[in-house]
Amino acid sequence: MDNIDVGYPIGEVGQAWGKAERDEWLSRQVRQRSYETDVLGAIDPLRSRFDVTEYGRLDYAQGSFSLFAVRTRDWQDDLPVTLVTGGVHGYETSGVHGALRFAEQHMGDYAGRANILVAPCISPWAYERIQRWNPDAIDPNRSFQENSPSGESAALMRLVAPLRGRFLMHIDLHETTDSDETEFRRALAARDGKVFEPGEIPDGFYLVDDAENPQPAFQQSVLAAVSQLTHIAPADAKGEIIGSPVVAPGVIEYALKKLGLCASITAARYTTTTEVYPDSPRATPEQCIQAQVAAARAAIDYALAHG
Template sequence: MSSNPYPIGTPGQPWGASEKSAWLASQRIQRSYADEVERHILALQDTFNLEQYGQLVYSDGDYALWGLRSKNWQPELPTALVTGGVHGYETSGVQGALRFAQRHAADYLGKVNLLIAPCISPWGYETINRWNPDAIDPNRSFYVGSKAGESVALMHWLRKMDVAVTMHIDLHETTDTDNSEFRPALAARDGKTHDNWNIPDGFYLVGDTFSPMPQFQRAVLDAVQDVTHIAEADENNQLIGSPLVQFGVVNYDTKKLGLCAGVTDALYVTTTEVYPDSPKATPEQCIQAQVAAIRGALGYVLKLKA
């Protein structure tokens, strides 16, 4: 069912500068990146090497971009990348990455090299937004020539380190606001029509079409289902408009779409999707599900390397 016209722009006509300015003017700071995220990252300096890999300068303020890197880096060990907050409004991805770093990273000391970027889009975190202030989706912007500063900064950090990443898990949510706000805004921005998709009730994964690794995906889901429920397919055997490839999993061409999950050439790649609006899940369960997904992913990779 098509949604009502978006309040900004003319239906069927892509946005220009004035529409983007009107959209930006409608955004408001609703929470603090410094208080809820950055201070917790900085508190991890005894556990990780803190690396400021970028600085975003926006009208609402400047935002330091922080990465966490294992102190005991050992080149012979596999390297795992954990990313959160590519879409800043997806709270459990940010808090799940932090929770893992705070409470569980020590369990992997001497077993795996960890790279963690807990909040790639801090302005999006503060305004509870999918886009950056330029009305660009960072999670469609991981490619050469990208205009999203959030994406460019992460890509530069990874290139500078020049390490082979074995596993990458990117932490996301699918929310009711995807249908009520973000997809209608996307359609309006691009001058297209929009049809709502069914929001899955539960946790699911997005694998990579060209590196699907179904057993790896299964291991992640097995870890998560002890915390929260896995989403069932809709009447078309789909999740968010994509065909199910196994229970709880769909695949995307991550590199073609410019997704964060395609930012490396890691063999084991997955994107988590938590449903925080479910009547069967609490915010705490959503954070725990993200942590369980990270641990399930690492456990699978380390078992293979044993």
């Protein structure tokens, strides 16, 4: 027992959190940036070219947040529908700003070819606190399921529900950071009464395909575009990335629906989750944003070309 890494200052090893521990965790969360300034301030200029929809509202003791999506203005029912999401984990900065940058610079390029829906910041409370969970210590990206306990997840599911079955592609923009290992995985183990087991953070960009609907050519097309901007993560000594077997260079697979992950919500033929590594000495924050934009463009291009 002496070699166990207790790993987190809240709770006791082997005992899942109760209300007291969750309240203590919440008391430690500090607002560090502004959703209104960073996200809503970037959405407002898009209103002249696209439709902006308020698709939900989150009311927390620490503040209320309106949730917005940007969509093609001249929506045509005979065109395929594609979805770009970011900020499911609020701390994953390039996912939010990559989605916003894509909408600003490239969404208009697909007019008359595709209907595009962009939800750039699904978890605004977590965005402001650079946090993975919502205030209830729930991970939205394990909560995309019926009767979701996460308001963030439930709101997005309501947004896409009328279009389910019409989506051709969904790309969900994420990051893997050093804080996954130093903070968030430790907190997860503590919350669930488990012992933290150290892992390895991959250095570079990678994708998560759907194990139940793998689309390897689609994944490789996205990676090819991103590789022009930043490096692709290699497998570790076990042939894995974050504990999952590498099925192709830069690609792992998850059972998206079973795990309640965001990329499962549309039933699209083509789905992927991006993971950039902003803490790499070989990448800058701007490169990470550009990689997310390139991934979104490549994903839509491939989907439209291959139907």
